[in-house]
Amino acid sequence: MWSVDEIVLRNSDQPRKVELILSSHSANEKLLCSTAAELEDATQPQVCCFVQLPFPLAITEQERFQLKAGRADRIAILSFERWRASVSDDCRLQIDPIPAEASIADRGLFTQMRVFFQNWGRHQYDYPNYLEAITETGLREQPLNHSFRQTGRVPTGVATGPVSYGDIRTPSYFEHELTQAIEHEVTFVIDRFLESYNLVALDDLRPPESHLGLFVMLAPGRVSYSVAPRPVAATLLSNAVVPESVNGSQLEAALRFSRRDLDRYLRRLIAMQRLARQGEPELAAIGCVSAIEWYMNAALGNDVGKPDRRSKPLWRCMESELFSSLPAQLKNRIEQIRNMRNDLAHGSPPERLSAGETRTGALETKEVVATAIELYRTMQMRMSKSSVQR
Numbered sequence: 292m293w294s295v296d297e298i299v300l301r302n303s304d305q306p307r308k309v310e311l312i313l314s315s316h317s318a319n320e321k322l323l324c325s326t327a328a329e330l331e332d333a334t335q336p337q338v339c340c341f342v343q344l345p346f347p348l349a350i351t352e353q354e355r356f357q358l359k360a361g362r363a364d365r366i367a368i369l370s371f372e373r374w375r376a377s378v379s380d381d382c383r384l385q386i387d388p389i390p391a392e393a394s395i396a397d398r399g400l401f402t403q404m405r406v407f408f409q410n411w412g413r414h415q416y417d418y419p420n421y422l423e424a425i426t427e428t429g430l431r432e433q434p435l436n437h438s439f440r441q442t443g444r445v446p447t448g449v450a451t452g453p454v455s456y457g458d459i460r461t462p463s464y465f466e467h468e469l470t471q472a473i474e475h476e477v478t479f480v481i482d483r484f485l486e487s488y489n490l491v492a493l494d495d496l497r498p499p500e501s502h503l504g505l506f507v508m509l510a511p512g513r514v515s516y517s518v519a520p521r522p523v524a525a526t527l528l529s530n531a532v533v534p535e536s537v538n539g540s541q542l543e544a545a546l547r548f549s550r551r552d553l554d555r556y557l558r559r560l561i562a563m564q565r566l567a568r569q570g571e572p573e574l575a576a577i578g579c580v581s582a583i584e585w586y587m588n589a590a591l592g593n594d595v596g597k598p599d600r601r602s603k604p605l606w607r608c609m610e611s612e613l614f615s616s617l618p619a620q621l622k623n624r625i626e627q628i629r630n631m632r633n634d635l636a637h638g639s640p641p642e643r644l645s646a647g648e649t650r651t652g653a654l655e656t657k658e659v660v661a662t663a664i665e666l667y668r669t670m671q672m673r674m675s676k677s678s679v680q681r
Contacts, residue, residue: 293324293331293512297427301512304429308506308514316376316386317341317504317520318403323512326405331511336418338469340406340477343504345526346496347373347400348488358487360408360480367480368407375399376524384524399527403504406477414469417460424462425510435460470507470515477502499526556586560663567656573635579659580605580632583625583666587614590670605629617669624662631659 302309312318318326318341326339350371360367376386376399388403410418420435481498489496503523506516559582567575587608606629608614609622617625 293327295320295324298323298327298512298514300427301425302429302514308516311519312506312514312516315504315520315522316384316524317343317506317522319386322372322388322403323508323514326508327512330508335409336422337407337409338473338510339508340408340473341504341506341508342404342406342477342481342502343374343523344402344404344481344496345499345503345523346402348402348496349492356484358480358483360476360483365411365476366409367476369480369484370405370407372403374401374403376401376527386524399524401523401527404481406480408473408476410469414465414472417465421462421465422510425513430462430466430513432461432463435462435465466509466515467517469509471517473507474502474505474517477505556582556667557664560660564656564660572656575656576628576659577632577635579656579663580628583628583663584608586663586667590614617666621662621665621669624658625666628659628662 299306299309312323313320322341326341330337330339348371352370352372354371356369357366358369359365372388373390374386375389375397376384379385389400409415417435424431424433424435478498485496485498488494501521503526504520506514506520508514560579563575563578563582566578584602584605587605588602590613591603591608591611593602605625609625614622
């Protein structure tokens, strides 16, 4: 079994990399050591890419999956662990693996993902010579090309820049090139895996715009990355969206009323507005119109809760005496959102990659909610006036 001291020693020429990996919680010491041992015991030479997904997956630690990565002859083996980020009593960030239970609800859950590759292309020919260049105290610079290896000379200034056929290739450049190739390949692997996972799990998980906790172990104990790993902890914090400023006069008027619980209608509207902010404006708009329809039926005395009763559609409710006398502007807005609901319900489904965008010419969810609240306010005022007249 490897120790973290052995890994640090193997990266003596780049000590800062191991330190950043551990300090950013891209992996812990146990995971680094176990992966190094796994690569060492593999029957075929492999490399491992570490990456973190800012959400939990319903997969057990024992399950591993294979999929084709890029070219048809390239296979990636995927391994997953469920981890949790928490804050200790002394305000220190803690990230630890947790048992992959069937169902769990907790804060700070994310997935530690490892992707194992066998080298491909020219990498598989240079890789044995690269392993020879790795010592217990770091990387020894020497030509990887067989013809240049026989001369024993180490040219200078060849560790950076493009490499053409016949050029001298050194271990440091090989690390840089292979790391970039693996990072590019992992992007494809994650996208393809989540497409299949979402289909089976009936979920809508999407990878972050840039990878989290990404680094590569190119050989047992030897780590590398193109850019410093991004900590996953920041993405686990809830994003707060500050809405537009509320109308001060309206808030002041609302504060004059006695404290009361919101009824089911208003709670439904607020929930739909929250759903729209989460990127589902079409579903939120349909939910708002359904709430309006339920509210009108309740006002007309239609007991839609009984199995032998059916609610009237919105246009039939608008023909009733109670709602036909609404202000003309409000009736026009209700008619517009009714037509919009029908277009969404019976038209083609929206493109989910652009779910946050509303259709051209369609009312925004905020306007639909405002119309629903205006209907509620108008009906409440009418009921207040009728009770006073009595």
